[in-house]
Amino acid sequence: MQHGPSILESPIEYLKGVGPQRGDMLRKELNIHSFGDLLEHFPYRHIDKTRVFPISAIAPGMEMVQVRGILGEPEEIGEKGRKRLSAILRDGTGELELTWFQGVQWVKKMLVPGRQYVVYGKVAWFKNRPSITHPEIEPADEENVAGRNFLEPVYPTTEKLKTKFITGRALGKLTAALLPQISPRDVPEFLPASIMAAGKLMPRFEAYRNIHFPPDQASYDAALRRLKFEELFVLQIKLNQVKIKRHQLSKGVIFHQVGALFNEFYANHLPFALTNAQKRVIKEIRTDCGRGHQMNRLLQGDVGSGKTIVALLSMLLAADNGFQSCLMAPTEILAQQHFAGISQLLKDMPVTVALLTGSVKAAERRKILQRAVDGEIHILIGTHALIEDTVQFKNLGFVVIDEQHRFGVEQRSKLWQKNEIPPHVLVMTATPIPRTLSMSLFGDLDCSVMDELPPGRQPITTVHRYESSRHNVLEFVGEEIQKGRQAYIIFPLIEESSKLEYENLMRGYENVKAFFPEPKFYISMVHGRMSAEEKDTNMQRFVKGDTQIMVSTTVIEVGVNVPNASVMVIESAEKFGLSQLHQLRGRVGRGSEKSFCILLTGPKLTSDARERLKIMCETNDGFRIAEKDMELRGPGDIEGTRQSGMLNFKLASIMHDKALMEAAQRMAENLLEEDVELMKPEHAALRQHLLAKKGKTFWSKIS
Ligand code: ADP
Ligand code: MG
Numbered sequence: 001m002q003h004g005p006s007i008l009e010s011p012i013e014y015l016k017g018v019g020p021q022r023g024d025m026l027r028k029e030l031n032i033h034s035f036g037d038l039l040e041h042f043p044y045r046h047i048d049k050t051r052v053f054p055i056s057a058i059a060p061g062m063e064m065v066q067v068r069g070i071l072g073e074p075e076e077i078g079e080k081g082r083k084r085l086s087a088i089l090r091d092g093t094g095e096l097e098l099t100w101f102q103g104v105q106w107v108k109k110m111l112v113p114g115r116q117y118v119v120y121g122k123v124a125w126f127k128n129r130p131s132i133t134h135p136e137i138e139p140a141d142e143e144n145v146a147g148r149n150f151l152e153p154v155y156p157t158t159e160k161l162k163t164k165f166i167t168g169r170a171l172g173k174l175t176a177a178l179l180p181q182i183s184p185r186d187v188p189e190f191l192p193a194s195i196m197a198a199g200k201l202m203p204r205f206e207a208y209r210n211i212h213f214p215p216d217q218a219s220y221d222a223a224l225r226r227l228k229f230e231e232l233f234v235l236q237i238k239l240n241q242v243k244i245k246r247h248q249l250s251k252g253v254i255f256h257q258v259g260a261l262f263n264e265f266y267a268n269h270l271p272f273a274l275t276n277a278q279k280r281v282i283k284e285i286r287t288d289c290g291r292g293h294q295m296n297r298l299l300q301g302d303v304g305s306g307k308t309i310v311a312l313l314s315m316l317l318a319a320d321n322g323f324q325s326c327l328m329a330p331t332e333i334l335a336q337q338h339f340a341g342i343s344q345l346l347k348d349m350p351v352t353v354a355l356l357t358g359s360v361k362a363a364e365r366r367k368i369l370q371r372a373v374d375g376e377i378h379i380l381i382g383t384h385a386l387i388e389d390t391v392q393f394k395n396l397g398f399v400v401i402d403e404q405h406r407f408g409v410e411q412r413s414k415l416w417q418k419n420e421i422p423p424h425v426l427v428m429t430a431t432p433i434p435r436t437l438s439m440s441l442f443g444d445l446d447c448s449v450m451d452e453l454p455p456g457r458q459p460i461t462t463v464h465r466y467e468s469s470r471h472n473v474l475e476f477v478g479e480e481i482q483k484g485r486q487a488y489i490i491f492p493l494i495e496e497s498s499k500l501e502y503e504n505l506m507r508g509y510e511n512v513k514a515f516f517p518e519p520k521f522y523i524s525m526v527h528g529r530m531s532a533e534e535k536d537t538n539m540q541r542f543v544k545g546d547t548q549i550m551v552s553t554t555v556i557e558v559g560v561n562v563p564n565a566s567v568m569v570i571e572s573a574e575k576f577g578l579s580q581l582h583q584l585r586g587r588v589g590r591g592s593e594k595s596f597c598i599l600l601t602g603p604k605l606t607s608d609a610r611e612r613l614k615i616m617c618e619t620n621d622g623f624r625i626a627e628k629d630m631e632l633r634g635p636g637d638i639e640g641t642r643q644s645g646m647l648n649f650k651l652a653s654i655m656h657d658k659a660l661m662e663a664a665q666r667m668a669e670n671l672l673e674e675d676v677e678l679m680k681p682e683h684a685a686l687r688q689h690l691l692a693k694k695g696k697t698f699w700s701k702i703s
Pocket of ligand 1: 272273274275278301302303304305306307308309430454455561563590
């Protein structure tokens with residue numbers, strides 16, 4: 001269905017009103033190279049040109065207004081260096097003051113006193129007089145005076161372009177010149193008729209016209225909805241295609257049986273009864289691994305929900321079927337802890353477990369590598385050292401990635417190249433992700449949720465205290481220690497290299513030590529500048545209960561498990577993000593004792609920090625906290641999402657378009673159920689569109 005090159009591919013300088021010089025600027029400043037790029041440069045708002053207010057009608061409480069009037073002589077007011085420009089606009093009904101603080105000389109040169117202008121901006125009141133600071137101002141040429149019956153688009157632009165008179169409104173003139181030249185064949189419809197009907201969607205060509213020049217608000221809304229849907233739907237088609245194809249086509253090693261190791265462990269070595277959520281997830285994994293296709297499963301469980309045992313049982317299942325497993329953790333401490341914990345649980349069983357991290361000495365490392373190749377090691381635990389090409393297996397069948405948000409897709413895919421048939425992959429994360437975010441980031445993975453904590457857990461009581469009451473807080477810590485409990489005191493060392501933060505940590509440590517003197521008390525300390533051995537020694541002393549207090553930076557953030565610890569004190573808590581606070585808090589409340597989290601802050605707090613602390617004190621629910629986190633920070637800042645390139649929507653927002661996203665997801669899934677390769681005639685246009693887009697957009701390589 002090719003019709004030759006579309007007009008949308010024409011270089012931007014060929015558009016009427018552009019030319020080589022402005023074309024160059026549009027390319028540099030806005031990345032607009034072609035007619036098509038301009039078409040996709042969407043307005044961020046529209047001015048209702050039918051609504052020009054008489055100045056006398058401007059009243060307190062009004063936000064943005066548009067007026068038209070004759071400009072008076074602009075005057076420079078104030079001292080040098082703090083000069084501002086002021087001019088009065090009169091329309092026969094009243095006076096409006098216009099003020100500029102920046103670009104005074106330039107603005108003054110541009111304005112022509114006595115001329116009629118159209119002015120738009122946010123109204124402020126000084127001494128009962130309305131004024132607008134840095135208004136949008138444009139000569140009321142004929143077009144403006146006449147007014148049109150549509151909403152006039154205003155586009156994102158840059159300061160540099162403005163100095164060349166390519167303002168947010170001037171860009172609209174270019175778009176207006178472009179639109180009559182394009183036809184539906186330049187922006188062909190690719191959504192199948194059934195989807196158009198089910199979603200009540202505006203046709204594509206019409207949507208492009210209406211997003212720029214809508215006759216009314218309803219048309220704009222419908223156009224925006226259509227184009228947002230298109231973005232979300234295309235992503236969902238891609239992700240679900242990967243998922244369904246994997247289900248149907250990928251090869252996977254088959255775990256035929258639940259064997260002696262699994263059963264023996266389950267019957268005689270499991271230290272507790274599994275929760276229903278744990279049982280359900282293990283069953284999901286068993287089913288997945290028996291189908292002959294590769295499993296790619298994301299396990300989301302709140303901190304302390306017991307993901308480790310799920311991983312262990314899965315790895316025993318692999319061993320029962322003659323396959324090796326590996327478990328990859330984000331930090332050395334966590335890898336060591338997994339190794340210690342799992343070795344302990346398996347100590348009476350014929351299962352070989354080994355640890356491979358960056359600090360394992362060369363001779364020992366060679367031995368481990370050899371044993372992995374020989375197939376002697378059943379379970380290999382480690383850090384990212386496991387990814388290296390030197391690590392090879394005889395028959396790797398199962399990979400667990402703990403706390404996945406620190407591993408990129410690329411790193412993950414390296415692991416499944418370690419076996420001829422790719423091993424099953426279980427990704428575990430204790431940073432719950434809002435549903436819409438996980439739908440767009442991990443839509444190609446199958447998802448399990450563990451929404452149940454082991455029985456007997458008591459909710460952690462969280463309070464906010466100012467640093468001025470640190471003394472009381474430490475006294476409280478002392479009382480808990482008297483009862484046989486242990487405590488964490490966390491200091492921010494967000495930038496490992498920050499000298500100031502490091503000094504704070506050391507001073508904090510000395511303070512704690514003075515408050516809890518030896519030999520009655522012993523204190524461990526762990527931070528990023530220590531060697532792995534030092535960290536390990538300190539950690540082990542705390543795990544064994546030889547020390548009662550752990551002073552640490554966020555290196556213990558994820559995974560660390562000391563059930564006897566019941567107090568978490570977080571210093572400078574205002575410096576931490578929500579999910580980080582939740583992770584840190586998750587280090588306590590892991591046993592049956594009542595646990596506490598105390599957030600210490602300085603006296604001055606931003607409103608965002610205040611909001612974070614409030615949420616922390618209100619809830620222990622990681623999923624709620626994740627939603628709130630996304631609300632406060634925006635999805636682009638959630639760890640790991642920015643680089644992914646998955647969220648580069650032009651219009652859609654996973655925060656604000658949840659319902660639309662869910663509809664797109666459902667419809668994409670249904671469509672692919674019937675026709676995963678998009679071979680039906682009614683899906684030809686969609687297939688064509690995806691092919692044309694390929695290479696332009698990055699998307700998940702997991703397969
Ligand atoms: P996370 O999901 O945060 O990784 P862990 O796997 O570290 O959690 O488990 C947290 C704690 O809960 C550990 O001490 C673990 O032994 C314990 N645990 C896990 N499952 C259960 C269960 N079903 N009943 C009681 N305790 C459990
Ligand atoms: Mg864990």
